[in-house]
């Protein structure tokens with residue numbers, strides 16, 4: 001059982017440690033006291049070796065020593081993680097990068113990175129004998145949770161902000177979740193979900209306050225290390241909303257470094273939207289985070305009150321990284337170019353990582369000789385409206401070859 005490898009839960013604010021139980025935050029620090037799961041790495045190193053890994057199935061449970069779930073329980077059968085990495089040379093040329101890799105996490109079961117956390121979430125709910133699992137989400141975490149709740153046969157209740165895109169709501173309903181649309185923004189949905197979980201005894205999948213779920217997100221970093229081995233890029237770019245995704249990816253890479261799987265650590269590039277960049281502002285000012293009313297087309301990173309900003313900022317500091325903001329226009333252009341030049345269709349929040357790389361190269365933050373990897377965190381079909389906006393319109397004609405010929409010539413296609 002992998003759970004035996006955990007040594008403690010450590011508060012990211014005061015450093016206090018606790019035994020690995022079902023508490024979510026530090027007793028001394030309250031909700032600000034997010035906990036981080038720590039492992040006995042000497043024990044982990046005994047069985048998590050390249051030789052052992054080579055014999056395990058290609059899904060994210062392959063790193064079981066570093067995932068805090070009870071592996072004696074029945075795992076959901078869905079293929080999670082071990083998503084492909086592509087060398088995108090034409091996209092690299094567009095971005096001005098020496099070498100640019102894409103890790104396509106839109107290929108997970110519900111088409112987003114969040115499946116890594118939701119799969120851990122449902123396993124913890126089963127372990128704690130919860131009868132229902134709930135979450136508040138801007139979209140992807142919700143559809144992912146609904147998907148994994150369906151996979152293990154657990155009822156789910158999902159709180160979404162009123163403006164969540166329709167395809168994401170459709171996913172929730174298809175998987176059989178009870179969907180509560182909360183008027184206002186994400187923060188209202190988040191608070192209501194917290195209250196409801198307390199009142200009804202539901203398992204709360206909200207990553208921000210759940211130390212175990214970010215461990216699922218970590219598997220993306222474990223994979224980056226295993227897949228790149230001695231080719232680890234100089235930079236890894238991830239879009240930033242709440243902060244726990246990039247914190248998870250960084251933790252995974254750091255753990256694999258600690259275990260000797262990689263010799264080099266990348267610098268983490270966090271990318272926020274200009275209309276919602278509280279973490280970038282906090283990082284650059286060195287002050288406490290100031291919540292904002294976010295406005296951006298990249299709905300999955302539109303998080304004005306990020307709960308995990310401390311973990312994210314630690315990731316930038318530890319990796320000698322940086323967090324920048326890009327405009328919606330840059331995000332939409334990156335979405336379009338990533339699809340056309342690397343054939344990976346990312347949603348705006350996913351493509352923001354590519355927009356960030358282009359901007360960082362243009363400003364000299366990333367050198368033209370450096371290698372980079374962008375994590376595409378969600379599939380473009382999640383936000384079809386955004387795709388259509390950037391992609392142009394089809395050519396409508398009569399069913400007539402001469403009409404076709406005329407239109408094609410007009411556009412220089414033939």
Ligand SMILES: [Zn+2]
Nearest residue numbers: 011014026029
């Ligand atoms: Zn504390």
